[in-house]
Amino acid sequence: MAETEGFSGKRAINPVSLRFQARNSQRCYKNLLQNCETRMKTRHLIQRNAIWYARLAIPQDVRHLLGNKREFIQTLKTHDLKLAQIQSKPLIAHWQGKIYAARQSAPNDFIWHTSPQPIQPSVTLKRTPFEQHAEAFIAFHYTHPKTIQDVRRAIQRFSKLSPVIELTKPEHVTQWVNSEKRSRSSVSKTKNILAKYWRFLQKKQIASLSLNPFSNIDLPTRLASRVEREAYTDDELLKILCALTEKEDYQLLNITMLAMYTGARISELCGLTTQNVIQNEGFACLNITQSKTKSGIRRIPIHPMIQTMIEKLVSDSTDGYLITEVNSRGNNHSRADTLGKRFGRVVRKVCDLPETKVFHSIRNTVATKLEAAGISENIAADILGHRKDTMTYGLYSGGTSVNQQHKAISTITYNFT
Numbered sequence: 273m274a275e276t277e278g279f280s281g282k283r284a285i286n287p288v289s290l291r292f293q294a295r296n297s298q299r300c301y302k303n304l305l306q307n308c309e310t311r312m313k314t315r316h317l318i319q320r321n322a323i324w325y326a327r328l329a330i331p332q333d334v335r336h337l338l339g340n341k342r343e344f345i346q347t348l349k350t351h352d353l354k355l356a357q358i359q360s361k362p363l364i365a366h367w368q369g370k371i372y373a374a375r376q377s378a379p380n381d382f383i384w385h386t387s388p389q390p391i392q393p394s395v396t397l398k399r400t401p402f403e404q405h406a407e408a409f410i411a412f413h414y415t416h417p418k419t420i421q422d423v424r425r426a427i428q429r430f431s432k433l434s435p436v437i438e439l440t441k442p443e444h445v446t447q448w449v450n451s452e453k454r455s456r457s458s459v460s461k462t463k464n465i466l467a468k469y470w471r472f473l474q475k476k477q478i479a480s481l482s483l484n485p486f487s488n489i490d491l492p493t494r495l496a497s498r499v500e501r502e503a504y505t506d507d508e509l510l511k512i513l514c515a516l517t518e519k520e521d522y523q524l525l526n527i528t529m530l531a532m533y534t535g536a537r538i539s540e541l542c543g544l545t546t547q548n549v550i551q552n553e554g555f556a557c558l559n560i561t562q563s564k565t566k567s568g569i570r571r572i573p574i575h576p577m578i579q580t581m582i583e584k585l586v587s588d589s590t591d592g593y594l595i596t597e598v599n600s601r602g603n604n605h606s607r608a609d610t611l612g613k614r615f616g617r618v619v620r621k622v623c624d625l626p627e628t629k630v631f632h633s634i635r636n637t638v639a640t641k642l643e644a645a646g647i648s649e650n651i652a653a654d655i656l657g658h659r660k661d662t663m664t665y666g667l668y669s670g671g672t673s674v675n676q677q678h679k680a681i682s683t684i685t686y687n688f689t
Contacts, residue, residue: 316364317356324348324356328367336399337374337436344370374435398438400478402431409472416564418539426465437478442485449491456495463489502628503636510688515622524615526585527595531631533575533684534558535638535656538615538631540568542607544594546586549574553674556582560657568657573678638684645683651676 434444467486473479516525557571
């Protein structure tokens with residue numbers, strides 16, 4: 273057969289086809305770049321029902337130390353991708369820190385492989401998360417909401433450094449103490465809670481009976497002492513009352529007046545309902561039924577200066593509380609926390625008073641005034657809800673009479689000039 277011109281045994285390349293392929297390749301390359309950019313933007317992010325979540329896969333070798341979870345995940349509560357990217361970064365860093373801490377706590381001779389059958393050490397060690405028995409410990413020992421929150425926070429704080437009970441050693445406790453920047457009293461309180469938690473674990477045969485890593489640990493001398501609260505002067509209290517009146521913050525104004533003439537704690541006052549205003553032995557009293565201590569459960573005679581105010585608080589209450597309509601999550605501690613922070617802002621920013629002056633300082637003021645009036649310590653302790661340590665009054669006495677307390681509390685006066 274004669275050879276056809278232009279035919280060489282191979283298909284001829286069409287120039288139009290070449291241009292079409294080039295354009296397709298360029299489009300694919302652009303799409304690839306866009307896909308890569310999108311992946312980078314949504315790295316560690318996932319969208320569910322239009323809401324963005326932060327997520328981080330947990331490596332297999334530390335899953336058993338982190339609750340046997342495959343990943344960390346938490347909602348960012350936003351539809352905005354840019355905002356989600358910003359909010360996810362500290363979460364991812366925190367999770368990566370937990371993974372690093374878990375790996376640091378694992379012994380060198382106990383390495384999990386990605387194969388289905390891990391290489392077992394000569395002795396298989398249990399891996400109990402440090403926080404696993406925290407709620408049982410809290411339920412057994414504590415009832416007051418503020419104390420429960422403090423205990424839970426203390427255990428969570430230490431578990432970030434040492435996440436496994438069986439691997440917790442005194443050197444971990446020393447490392448934690450040396451990294452603390454809080455006051456000496458705060459660190460000491462946390463250490464005592466952890467030591468008590470460890471004894472609970474020992475009784476349950478969860479922790480080693482031969483060692484309590486929180487015992488015999490000295491606190492560094494560099495830790496600052498707690499700032500001691502100081503009593504208010506009459507002029508300072510007048511300044512606060514004027515500021516609250518000017519701001520028309522009647523919730524704070526009322527609870528401040530209650531504290532000035534009862535010496536009660538802010539959490540006790542926030543828990544008072546209209547039903548807690550009672551008559552006892554012929555005197556109107558505030559019946560405090562919720563307190564941080566057993567001694568705090570008491571009846572305080574109402575001072576004549578706040579008698580009318582309390583009657584108005586009872587009649588005006590819309591939710592049953594004496595201090596009504598406090599915007600909080602509902603329990604007494606949350607109500608106290610809300611009002612306490614507001615009070616602190618007024619004292620610092622408006623009245624320009626030092627950090628040694630807080631709401632609790634009003635108790636110092638009342639105690640000072642009772643002492644100055646010559647009131648015996650056992651009567652003052654019954655009014656303020658303090659424990660009496662003496663054998664006679666503390667163990668055998670049934671407490672002072674309402675009449676004695678009423679006479680004592682009526683001595684409280686303020687010289688507002």
